[in-house]
Amino acid sequence: GAVVSQHPSRVICKSGTSVKIECRSLDFQATTMFWYRQFPKQSLMLMATSNEGSKATYEQGVEKDKFLINHASLTLSTLTVTSAHPEDSSFYICSARARNLETQYFGPGTRLLVL
Amino acid sequence: AQSVAQPEDQVNVAEGNPLTVKCTYSVSGNPYLFWYVQYPNRGLQFLLKYITGDNLVKGSYGFEAEFNKSQTSFHLKKPSALVSDSALYFCAVRDGDNYGQNFVFGPGTRLSVLP
Numbered sequence: 512g513a514v515v516s517q518h519p520s521r522v523i524c525k526s527g528t529s530v531k532i533e534c535r536s537l538d539f540q541a542t543t544m545f546w547y548r549q550f551p552k553q554s555l556m557l558m559a560t561s562n563e564g565s566k567a568t569y570e571q572g573v574e575k576d577k578f579l580i581n582h583a584s585l586t587l588s589t590l591t592v593t594s595a596h597p598e599d600s601s602f603y604i605c606s607a608r609a610r611n612l613e614t615q616y617f618g619p620g621t622r623l624l625v626l
Numbered sequence: 627a628q629s630v631a632q633p634e635d636q637v638n639v640a641e642g643n644p645l646t647v648k649c650t651y652s653v654s655g656n657p658y659l660f661w662y663v664q665y666p667n668r669g670l671q672f673l674l675k676y677i678t679g680d681n682l683v684k685g686s687y688g689f690e691a692e693f694n695k696s697q698t699s700f701h702l703k704k705p706s707a708l709v710s711d712s713a714l715y716f717c718a719v720r721d722g723d724n725y726g727q728n729f730v731f732g733p734g735t736r737l738s739v740l741p
Contacts, residue, residue: 517669545728554716554733555670604669613658613677613722615729617670 513539515607517618524595525626532590532621534605540585541607545615546578549602561588595625628653630719630732638738639707647702647715647735655723659700661691664714664734673715676700677722687711707739 514537524530534544543562547555559575561567561582569575577599579591588607592599605618629652639645651657658677662670674685676693684690691702700717717732 515669554731557728560728602667606670613720614660614672614675616672617662619669620667622667 513537513607513609513612513614513616515541515605515616515618517605517621519621520619521622521624523624523626526596527594530592530595530623532592532603532605532623534588534590534607534618536586536607536609536616539607539609539612541588542585542610543608544582544588545606545608546580546588546590547604547606549604549620555604558590592623595623597625599623600625628719628721628727628730630717630730632715632717632732632735634735635733636736636738638740641709641739641741642706645704645707645711645737645739647717647737649700649702649717649732650698651700651717651719652698653719653721655721657693657698657700658720658722659691659693660718660720660729661685661689661700661702662716662718664716666713670716673702707737709739709741712737712739 516535518533546558558573559567559569563585567580582588604620606615608615631650660675661673664670674683676683681693714734716734718729721727
């Protein structure tokens with residue numbers, strides 16, 4: 512199956528700093544990328560959807576100025592958590608889908624801990 | 627609107643016994659159905675999907691799922707469970723008539739296979 516990578520896998524930062532998470536589709540062109548957040552023992556919550564070259568579409572309740580998403584190419588999307596606070600600590604998972612594929616493929620996730 | 631239900635939070639099964647993880651769905655259009663597995667602190671791994679064709683779909687690691695249109699179900703099954711199958715399982719649905727529609731995930735079912 513298609514491979515999606517995420518970097519970093521784990522990050523610890525101080526409150527008030529910004530953190531960037533990269534998501535790459537390694538062997539296919541991802542026309543659409545998704546960012547999810549997962550709380551412990553819960554399902555995935557879709558944060559935003561981004562199409563290459565256009566602005567991301569954010570789900571209700573997700574602050575677009577806090578969670579900046581850039582989908583600059585068909586293989587790379589980034590999520591920047593700006594001015595992170597402890598309540599932003601979570602497991603962030605990206606997913607990618609190609610135009611000719613029905614399946615979404617997921618990255619391994621990034622564990623963010625804000626102190 | 628789309629929705630997915632996984633009626634069991636937890637399923638326990640003895641190693642070597644058959645396992646079933648239940649999923650029912652609701653979608654206005656043509657259902658595209660997926661199963662993913664998540665191991666601790668990892669992203670989601672694709673197991674199998676139903677798009678069209680045979681109602682019995684075979685996937686990775688010996689898993690299979692049966693699409694039942696009349697019961698709007700897509701239960702995940704395996705004839706003989708392994709301890710290594712212990713993980714969190716997510717069912718997802720997308721409206722196949724609307725490419726732009728996002729996945730909707732179920733709440734997840736934790737499978738424990740006891741040695």
